[in-house]
Amino acid sequence: xxxxxxxxxxxxxxxxxxxxxxxxxxxxxxxCIIFAVLNHRFVSAENLLDMFRNTAILGILSVGMMVxxxxxxxxxxxxxxxxxxxxISAMLVRDHPGIPVVVALLVAMLVGAVxxxxxxxxxxxxxxxxxxxxxxxxxxxxxxxxxxxxSAWVSAHEMPTGxxxxxxxxxxPMSNLVIIxxxxxxxxxxxxxxxxxxxxxxxxxxNAEVVHITGIRKDRILILAYTILGLLAGLAGMLWVSxxxxxxxxxxxxxxxxxxAACVLGGVSIAGGSGKMQGLILGVLLLGIMENALxxxxxxxxxxxxxRGMIILIAIIVNVLIKRRSTAQILKRREI
Amino acid sequence: xxxxWLCSLLVVMLLAFTLAACGGGEDKDADSDAGADTDQVAxxxxxxxxxxxxxxxxxxxxxxxxxxxxxxxxxAEAGATSIxxxxxxxxxxxxxxxxxxxxxxxxxxxxxxxxxxxxxQPVLEKAMDAGxxxxxxxxxxxxxxxxxxxxxxxxxxxGVALTDAVLDLTGGEGQFAILSAxxxxxxxxxxxxxxxxxxxxxxxxxxxxxxxTAYGDDxxxxxxxxxxxxxxxxPDLKVIVAPTTVGIAAAGKVFTDKNLAGKVELTGLxxxxxxxxxxxxxxxxxxxxxxxIDVGYLAGQxxxxxxxxxxxxxxxxxxxxxxxxxxxxxxxxxxxxxxILGAPFKFDTSNIxxxxxxx
Numbered sequence: 001x002x003x004x005x006x007x008x009x010x011x012x013x014x015x016x017x018x019x020x021x022x023x024x025x026x027x028x029x030x031x032c033i034i035f036a037v038l039n040h041r042f043v044s045a046e047n048l049l050d051m052f053r054n055t056a057i058l059g060i061l062s063v064g065m066m067v068x069x070x071x072x073x074x075x076x077x078x079x080x081x082x083x084x085x086x087x088i089s090a091m092l093v094r095d096h097p098g099i100p101v102v103v104a105l106l107v108a109m110l111v112g113a114v115x116x117x118x119x120x121x122x123x124x125x126x127x128x129x130x131x132x133x134x135x136x137x138x139x140x141x142x143x144x145x146x147x148x149x150x151s152a153w154v155s156a157h158e159m160p161t162g163x164x165x166x167x168x169x170x171x172x173p174m175s176n177l178v179i180i181x182x183x184x185x186x187x188x189x190x191x192x193x194x195x196x197x198x199x200x201x202x203x204x205x206x207n208a209e210v211v212h213i214t215g216i217r218k219d220r221i222l223i224l225a226y227t228i229l230g231l232l233a234g235l236a237g238m239l240w241v242s243x244x245x246x247x248x249x250x251x252x253x254x255x256x257x258x259x260x261a262a263c264v265l266g267g268v269s270i271a272g273g274s275g276k277m278q279g280l281i282l283g284v285l286l287l288g289i290m291e292n293a294l295x296x297x298x299x300x301x302x303x304x305x306x307x308r309g310m311i312i313l314i315a316i317i318v319n320v321l322i323k324r325r326s327t328a329q330i331l332k333r334r335e336i
Numbered sequence: 337x338x339x340x341w342l343c344s345l346l347v348v349m350l351l352a353f354t355l356a357a358c359g360g361g362e363d364k365d366a367d368s369d370a371g372a373d374t375d376q377v378a379x380x381x382x383x384x385x386x387x388x389x390x391x392x393x394x395x396x397x398x399x400x401x402x403x404x405x406x407x408x409x410x411x412a413e414a415g416a417t418s419i420x421x422x423x424x425x426x427x428x429x430x431x432x433x434x435x436x437x438x439x440x441x442x443x444x445x446x447x448x449x450x451x452x453x454x455x456x457q458p459v460l461e462k463a464m465d466a467g468x469x470x471x472x473x474x475x476x477x478x479x480x481x482x483x484x485x486x487x488x489x490x491x492x493x494x495g496v497a498l499t500d501a502v503l504d505l506t507g508g509e510g511q512f513a514i515l516s517a518x519x520x521x522x523x524x525x526x527x528x529x530x531x532x533x534x535x536x537x538x539x540x541x542x543x544x545x546x547x548x549t550a551y552g553d554d555x556x557x558x559x560x561x562x563x564x565x566x567x568x569x570x571p572d573l574k575v576i577v578a579p580t581t582v583g584i585a586a587a588g589k590v591f592t593d594k595n596l597a598g599k600v601e602l603t604g605l606x607x608x609x610x611x612x613x614x615x616x617x618x619x620x621x622x623x624x625x626x627x628x629i630d631v632g633y634l635a636g637q638x639x640x641x642x643x644x645x646x647x648x649x650x651x652x653x654x655x656x657x658x659x660x661x662x663x664x665x666x667x668x669x670x671x672x673x674x675x676i677l678g679a680p681f682k683f684d685t686s687n688i689x690x691x692x693x694x695x
Contacts (some may be wrong), residue, residue: 039568039569040566042568042571044568047564047567050564054557054560054561054564128546140363151426153607153609153610154605155585155609155610155612155613155692156585156588156589156610156612156613157609157612157613157616157692158609168593240556243590244556244557244560244586245585245589245613246556246585246589246610248556248582262664290563291557291558292561292564292565295550295561295562295564295565295566296549296565296568296569298569301519301550301551302519
């Protein structure tokens with residue numbers, strides 16, 4: 001059974017894999033050249049490091065979102081979970097400045113995982129369609145954040161230095177944020193490609209009916225997927241607060257759209273069952289580069305919005321065209 | 337046939353209600369006449385026997401506590417009695433209930449820090465009909481619900497304070513940039529326009545160059561990206577002015593992470609609690625916001641002037657506001673009238689420790 005899905009999603013396409021992500025890579029390179037010409041500061045080492053650091057949290061969240069989207073689901077509550085877990089960890093270190101940073105981190109991840117598990121239970125056991133279940137929980141988690149914080153912010157001067165240092169520190173020029181993001185991506189690349197649970201996630205998204213016959217415990221895998229996203233949202237929530245040194249109840253409002261956009265740009269199919277880490281990284285980078293470079297280009301903020309939209313649209317079209325061609329080639333080969 | 341019956345019944349009921357409502361209105365008018373009489377008795381400015389109430393946004397709010405303190409000071413100076421009330425949650429419903437109680441209690445003056453612009457109108461009109469003088473402070477209610485609004489932020493005064501800060505921090509000349517909230521934010525745009533007008537009209541700012549107005553949309557991540565882009569694009573930038581709390585704190589964080597204290601200066605408008613870290617570490621020498629004690633004090637003085645008949649809330653009315661000096665009622669942008677507190681309050685290393693726990 002496992003072989004079946006491995007064959008379906010991995011091995012056979014392996015030869016064409018590089019072509020599938022080629023479109024996005026091409027767009028990235030062209031964009032970088034354009035931005036570098038418009039403002040040579042774009043390619044300065046400092047700016048590139050800033051860009052990676054600012055994109056790391058998006059990267060972490062996108063990995064989790066990809067896992068959920070692969071099952072054919074979606075999670076709109078991710079921004080609210082970032083706010084809730086960030087607020088809880090910030091209030092924890094504000095009220096108990098002595099506790100180790102790692103405890104605050106674990107608490108945030110635990111709360112995030114519980115939030116994710118609730119989403120998963122609603123989807124798997126409650127049989128509520130994911131977009132509605134998570135829309136409901138998005139409001140619930142956001143409301144909870146306002147309630148526990150009493151609508152107040154936790155400010156920089158109330159946070160211990162160690163807590164803020166987690167995001168500002170790093171090894172050499174590489175920020176801790178980037179390192180954590182890379183580790184998360186590597187772990188989940190392995191998980192999705194080589195573990196039984198990982199392959200089951202693809203299987204559920206590809207064909208939920210057949211999965212039932214094969215004996216994959218669909219409910220369990222679904223709950224696992226949402227819990228993974230919750231866990232990563234908890235991690236991202238704590239890192240967010242640590243990075244910006246401020247916890248607000250309205251943190252990351254609407255951020256789920258950026259996360260979903262990164263997945264879609266990275267070639268993750270909203271229908272489920274298809275999408276790879278390599279593509280996702282390119283999608284995250286594209287959004288990160290736009291976030292960083294558009295302010296560097298001297299155009300009005302209204303044009304910035306328009307240009308951002310156009311780039312996303314062009315990227316999607318090019319990506320789809322190239323994918324369609326490579327899929328056609330694969331199918332042709334299969335007939336022979 | 338049945339429908340016709342229903343229709344006529346509804347019309348009759350509607351008429352009955354309207355008549356009843358009119359009747360009620362007449363009663364209130366009688367009350368308000370009585371109220372006006374007592375006001376006239378005290379028109380010489382003596383308000384010592386009167387009761388002044390302020391209704392804050394919610395309890396347990398350190399900013400509101402300071403504001404109430406200023407209000408109580410002003411009322412105590414006049415030898416009158418003050419009542420401070422607030423709902424537990426910052427809702428209009430909670431305030432309506434409290435105002436109803438205050439009307440029943442027979443207070444002479446009501447100052448409201450509104451939780452909603454329009455929702456309080458019925459109850460505040462009821463209060464005015466009962467002869468109570470009604471003003472709003474800090475967070476306004478619509479012009480029909482108040483006699484005058486005590487505005488903490490005068491657009492011109494904030495423009496002058498920020499531009500003078502740039503002049504001071506640049507040493508008289510050089511490039512500066514503005515990091516604002518959204519490109520549609522009413523307050524921020526008014527302040528930015530005030531800065532631009534000053535740059536053009538006053539020759540002492542002639543050597544200042546505004547290179548860019550960036551918009552961080554009051555989002556942490558976008559404000560950080562915009563700050564970094566400003567620093568990258570303008571290596572000679574001397575000052576960033578951020579007239580918004582999220583923007584100035586995000587810029588403060590970027591400056592701290594990049595060790596820019598002393599190289600690029602930061603100022604603007606921000607919450608002391610958010611900015612304490614960056615004022616203490618030298619990234620931001622000083623920034624501004626209004627002083628809630630003064631807002632409350634002026635609200636108290638305005639309430640006294642209204643209740644004593646010194647002012648009626650019409651534009652052009654003048655009164656003396658104790659330690660703050662003389663004030664004039666002016667027309668507000670929403671069609672009502674307002675009293676503007678004045679120049680914003682400066683926060684620096686000398687007072688930030690005291691204020692960071694307040695708001």
